[in-house]
Structures are given as structure tokens and as C-alpha cells.
Amino acid sequence: GDSVTQMEGPVTLSEEAFLTINCTYTATGYPSLFWYVQYPGEGLQLLLKATKADDKGSNKGFEATYRKETTSFHLEKGSVQVSDSAVYFCALSSSNDYKLSFGAGTTVTVRA
Amino acid sequence: SQTIHQWPATLVQPVGSPLSLECTVEGTSNPNLYWYRQAAGRGLQLLFYSVGIGQISSEVPQNLSASRPQDRQFILSSKKLLLSDSGFYLCACTGTVSGNTIYFGEGSWLTVV
Numbered sequence: 001g002d003s004v005t006q007m008e009g010p011v012t013l014s015e016e017a018f019l020t021i022n023c024t025y026t027a028t029g030y031p032s033l034f035w036y037v038q039y040p041g042e043g044l045q046l047l048l049k050a051t052k053a054d055d056k057g058s059n060k061g062f063e064a065t066y067r068k069e070t071t072s073f074h075l076e077k078g079s080v081q082v083s084d085s086a087v088y089f090c091a092l093s094s095s096n097d098y099k100l101s102f103g104a105g106t107t108v109t110v111r112a
Numbered sequence: 113s114q115t116i117h118q119w120p121a122t123l124v125q126p127v128g129s130p131l132s133l134e135c136t137v138e139g140t141s142n143p144n145l146y147w148y149r150q151a152a153g154r155g156l157q158l159l160f161y162s163v164g165i166g167q168i169s170s171e172v173p174q175n176l177s178a179s180r181p182q183d184r185q186f187i188l189s190s191k192k193l194l195l196s197d198s199g200f201y202l203c204a205c206t207g208t209v210s211g212n213t214i215y216f217g218e219g220s221w222l223t224v225v
Contacts, residue, residue, distance in 0.1 A: 032212050043118075043202055043219040044156075051212075089156065093212045099146075100214050104155040 002027040006090040006103030013080055013110050021075040021106045023064075023090035031092040033057075033066050033073040034100070038087040047075075047088070080110045114139035118203045118217030125224055131176075131190040133201055133220050138184070140207025145186040146214065147178055150200040162186060198224045 007022040025031065032051045036044040048057030053068035064075045073090060090103040115138045125131060137143050147159040158171045160178035168178050175194050179187045186203060203217040 034213065036216075044204075044216040046213060046215065049213060091214075093214070099158065099161060102156045 002031065002092060002094050002101045004090050004092055004101050004103040006088075007106055008104070010107040010109060013108070015082060015110055015112055016079045017110075019075075019077045019080045019084070019108065021088055021090075021108070023073045023075065023103060025071050025073065025090075025092050025101075027071075027092055027094055027101075029094055031094050033064070034091040034093070035062070035064055035073070035075050036089040036091060036102075038089065038105070040086070044089065080108075082110045082112050084108065085110045114143070114205065114207050114215060116203055116205055116215060116217035118220055120220060121218065122221040123223070125193050125222065127195055127224055128192050131188070131193050131197070131222070133188040133203075133222075135186045135188075135203030135217060136184055137186075137205045137207070140184075140205070142183060143205040143207040145180060146204040147186065147188050148202040148204060148216075150202065150219075152199065156202070160188070193222075193224045195224050198222055 003026045005024050034049045035047040037047045038044045048059040050057040050066035053066055056065045062077045064073050087105045087107050089105045091100045093100050118135045144163050146161045148156045149159055150156050160168055160170055162168050162180045165180055165183055176190050201220045204214045206214050
């Protein structure tokens with residue numbers, strides 16, 4: 001079945017550092033790929049998404065590119081802030097099923 | 113845009129007591145609805161999903177049940193809570209506006225004592 005594997009955390013960074021969280025997937029067909037962010041005590045918010053190969057999703061300085069050849073959707077941000085401290089989830093939905101497959105989540109802590 | 117309302121936000125329940133968490137959706141019709149659970153420090157587990165009124169699919173056998181009495185209402189229930197039912201419960205939906213993007217409610221923290 002479909003699955004997502006993302007980098008295990010926790011990740012601790014200093015402000016203005018570069019962040020990358022690796023995500024790879026296994027899926028049949030042509031899935032859509034997502035990154036969700038969960039701030040402490042809150043629900044999940046959609047951060048960005050990409051629906052086809054070579055698409056780049058971006059939002060709030062975060063970017064991720066849908067790489068079909070490497071089955072990856074790595075999340076990157078060039079300069080993190082303390083407010084980026086959160087748990088980040090990679091997810092996919094298959095082309096004929098709206099159920100999402102989630103990665104285990106990566107906890108990111110940014111220190112001032 | 114679609115909005116998901118979920119309540120209660122937090123609750124503390126004794127072992128053996130019943131549970132009812134409610135979720136309603138605005139801004140879309142005929143949504144797919146989902147209940148997820150997130151245990152402390154862990155990822156998301158899909159519990160139930162529904163593609164229409166009265167249609168419930170269960171992903172894992174457990175002490176919980178779900179119902180969809182109306183198009184935009186989804187209820188998570190238990191007759192007798194267990195300690196292991198503690199966690200963060202999230203209602204989610206997709207709809208005609210969002211396509212295959214799932215949007216989440218704010219969540220309900222359940223502590224069983």
C-alpha cells in the first residue's frame with residue numbers, strides 16, 4: 001500500500017539556519033503530496049502541496065518539490081525563525097482515494 | 113472556504129465512562145469526513161472515514177465507533193473509555209472545494225483517568 005517515510009527528529013536549529021526535512025514515498029499511480037504543520041496544542045494546518053511531478057509547493061518561506069524520479073518531497077526553508085518550531089508531517093493521497101498516508105512527523109525546535 | 117468545528121476542545125473522563133466528540137463542517141457539501149487520533153509524541157492514526165450519510169469505514173478495530181447522522185456532521189463515540197483511548201482527536205474533511213486536500217479541525221484533547 002501507499003506509505004510515507006520522513007526523517008526522524010527531533011531537529012534543533014538556531015535562528016536563521018537552513019532547514020531540510022526529508023520525505024520519501026511509495027505509491028501506485030500519481031499521488032498528490034502534502035506538508036502539514038502542527039503548532040503546539042493545535043490541529044494540523046496545510047503548509048503546502050504539489051499535485052504532479054516537478055510541481056513546487058511553497059508557503060511562508062517553505063518549499064518542496066515533487067520528484068517522481070526519486071519519489072521524494074523534501075521540505076526546505078532557507079532561514080528559520082523561532083515561530084517555525086512545530087511538528088511537520090509529510091503526507092500523500094493517491095489519485096483514486098482521498099485517504100491520506102502520513103509520515104510519523106518531525107519535531108523541529110528553533111532556538112533564538 | 114470550508115470550516116471545521118470540533119468540540120469539546122478538552123475533556124477529562126474516567127475509565128468506563130462514555131464519550132461523544134462532535135464535528136461539523138461548513139462551506140462545502142457532501143464532504144468526505146475523517147477521524148484521526150494522535151497519541152502523545154506519535155504520528156496520526158486514521159480511525160474512521162465516511163464518504164456519505166450513514167456510511168462509515170473503520171480502519172482499526174478498537175473501543176470506538178463513529179456515526180454520520182447528517183451530511184456535514186461526524187460523531188466519534190465510545191460506550192466505555194479505556195486508559196489507552198487518551199490522545200488528541202482530529203476531525204478532518206475533504207470537499208468539492210478542496211479536492212483531495214484534507215483540512216483539519218482544531219482537535220480535541222481527551223484524557224482518560
